[in-house]
Amino acid sequence: MKILEDRITKDGKVQNGGILRVDNFINHLMDTEFTDLLALEFYNLYKDSPVNKILTVEASGIGIAYATARLFRCPLLFAKKNLTSNITKNVFSAPVVSYTHDKTYNICVSKDYLSEKDCVLIIDDFLALGNALEGLISLSEQAGAKIAGAGIIIEKGFQGGGDSLRKKGYRIESLAIIDNMDEEHGIVFRK
C-alpha cells in the first residue's frame, strides 16, 4: 500500500536490532484518520469473506482492529494477556513468545465468545516472527472457528513469520512488507 510505505519511509525510525519505531503514527500516538484508511484496505481485501468477528490481541492492535470491525459492522474480540477477576476461567489459551518484551505469556479468549459458528479475520499492527499471530490462529482453531485470514499493517518479511504461515495455507495480507532494513541503507519494501 503506497501511502503506508511512504509514511513509514517518512516517519519510521530504524534502530539497531531489527527494530522499526512507528510510535508516532501507529503504536503509541495513533493517527486515527490514517488508521481508518488502513482499515478500509482490510475491508476491501476481505469483504467477500463471511467475516462475522474481528480478532486481535491487546494492546496495540486494538485500534486498527476496532477500525476494521466497524467497517464489517461486526464485534471485535480482543484476546487478553492477563486473566483478570472480571473474566471467568472458561477460556481458550495459547502461549506466545514476545520478541519486544523478551518473555512468554498466555493469551486467552472466553469460550463464550468464539465458536464453530464464527468466521474470524485476525488483525494486528505488526507481524515479525509470527508468534502472536500463531497464538490467535490457535485460539480460533481450538474454538473450531473458520479463519478468513489475517490483516497486518507492517510485516517484517525478513523475520519469516508471515511466509511460514502462508506456506501452511493461511491467507496473510500485510499492507507493507519490509524485506530488509538497517540504519545505513534504510527500508526496502517487498514489491
Place this chain on the structure above:
Amino acid sequence: MKILEDRITKDGKVQNGGILRVDNFINHLMDTEFTDLLALEFYNLYKDSPVNKILTVEASGIGIAYATARLFRCPLLFAKKNLTSNITKNVFSAPVVSYTHDKTYNICVSKDYLSEKDCVLIIDDFLALGNALEGLISLSEQAGAKIAGAGIIIEKGFQGGGDSLRKKGYRIESLAIIDNMDEEHGIVFRK
C-alpha cells in the same frame, strides 16, 4: 445515558466483591456499533472544548478512545503499562494501583507526544477508585497540557473515585454511574 443503562441492566453480570462483568459488549467482546454511539455522546459533551488529543491507557480503553478520537479528527495517545525497546526512555510516568489485577504498575507516555500545546480529553471504559484516571491526569499535568476533562463509560459511583476528582475541579463525564449494586438487588444507577 439511557441506552447504556438499559444495556448494562440486560447484559451486565454483577458478581461478589463489587465486580460488574460487561465483557460481552465492552471490555472483551466489543459491540462496535454500540461503542460508536457512546463515542458520539462523548463528542457531543466535549465538542465545544479545544480538544486536540485523546488520551487513554492500554488496553481495554483503546477501543472507545479510538472511536472518540476519530470523531474529533485528532490523534489518540495511549499510555503504556510496560516500556518496550521500541519506545525511548524519554517519558512521563505515573504509578497506578490496579484494583482488578491487585498490583501497582507505572504508566507512561513519550515526552515527544504530550506538551503544553495540547488540550487532552481522557477516555476510559471504567472509573472506580480513580487510580488509572489520576495517573492519566498526572501525565497530562507533568506535560503542562490542558485537560478538557474525562469521558468514562461506566463509573462505579459507590467507590468514590469520580466524585473525589470532581471535588478537585476536574470535569468528569460518565455515561452511566452505578451508585449501588449487588447480586440480590441488582444495579442502581445515579439519577
